[in-house]
Amino acid sequence: MPRVRELEVFRLVLPYGRRPETLLVRLTDHGGMSGWGELVSPEPKLWSALEEGLAAQLIGVDWEHPDQVPGGGSAVDMALWDLWTRMRGVPLSHALGGAGTSLMATVRLGLDPSTESMVARVNQQVCGGYAHVTLDVRPGWDVEPVRAVRQAYPALSLAVDCGGAYTSPEQLVALDEYGLEVIERPFGIDDAYAHADLQDRVRASVAVEPRSTAELDDYLTLRAAKVLLLRPAALPSLSDARRAHDRAVAAGWDIQCAGGQGAGLSRAAAVAVASLPGCTLPCDVTQPPRNAQIVTPAVGASGGVVAVPLTQPGLGHTIDEERVRRMAKDTFRA
Incomplete structure (x- = not known):
């Protein structure tokens, strides 16, 4: 029966963009x-x-499955799953029910100062092997870039991510003319x-x-979409991600799994769920x-193409602990 002997938590400042922060949790049996x-x-x-409270929840507590350790949050849950699957010698993807060995990927392109530059960036990604591109759009920067990309690449699989920036369907209907596969997050999630x-x-x-399976149920009831954008780290647990997957599949929805931010661990969990x-x-x-x-x-x-790691158990990746400690802004151990 697993039992955590030690935990460490690291707060890292990441070396890109606006230098976002991420928390890493390490659990040792x-x-x-x-x-x-x-x-x-x-x-x-x-x-x-x-x-103040994590050690009391974890240290010395017996458990047989990650679901039996509630309340720690997604990082703790991910660490429990990683530990549990490593102990059993199985990849996380298989433990969750995945079977894929490789995944097709989309490349996400942010807002751009000109349509010419946007088309050039798409060209670079298509030449690099991507067959699917997702463009960020916002009010005032939507129809023209989409039209320009579609004219340059008539057969390209194309989606747009609205970032919840729109307020009415009328603002987006015109985009449907350009053969989009998906319109992501057009409005605030509450609407x-x-x-x-x-x-x-x-x-x-x-x-x-959606931010929970209950919120997903509301959308399923209203038939308010056809695609679940599944970001495992945004849900309380990987079991919640699996339940959301199962409900969307039962309703006939497609699913896109996402997890591009962070220092790599969140991505690895997203790949496991995407399988x-x-x-x-x-x-x-x-x-x-x-x-x-x-x-x-x-x-x-x-x-x-993204490979699903199958030769190592757990998340399937080796952690550069020396780099973690170098990058850590704060850390505590219990």
Whole structure:
């Protein structure tokens, strides 16, 4: 029966973009085996809460399955799953029910100052092997870049991510003319009726990113979308991610798995979940840059394809502990 002997928590500042923070959790059992988890962009008060209460929840507590250790949050849950599967010598993807050995990937391209530059960036990615591209759009930067990319690449599988920036379906209906596969996160997640209205008016599949299985149920009831954007680290546990997957599949939805931020562990968990049979759309694990990761091999796509690690148990990657300690802004051990 597993029992955690020691825990360590690290707060890292990542070397890209606006230097976001991430939390890493390491759990070590009495046999010296460790499991790792990650929480990207943690709430400011979370550090003190973990420091004060996490040890009492974990140290010396007997458990047989990660689901039996509630309340630790997604990073702790990920570390428990990593430890549990390493102890059993099985890949995390198989433990969750996945069967895929490789995944098609989408590449996500942010806002751009000009349509010419956007088309050039798409060209670079297509030449690099990507067959699916997701463009960030916002009000005032949507129809023109999509039209330009579609004219340059008539057969390219194309999606847009609206980042919840729109307020009415009328703002997005015109995009349907350009053969989009998916319109991601068009409105705020609380506005299920706007999503349902848009889905009724476009051929593209609307994608939503619920924060819980209960929220997903509301969208399923309203038939407010056709795609679940599944980000495992945004849910309380990997079991919740699996339950969301199962509910979406039962409703006939497609699933895109995402997890591009952080230092690599969150990405690795996203790849494991993306190997589940219902994850039919290209996964999104293209950010951050490989040199910002603390895992070997780095998690990412090569030629538009992501390998599912099957030769090592757990998350399937080796942690560069020396680099973790170098990058750590704060740490505590119990």
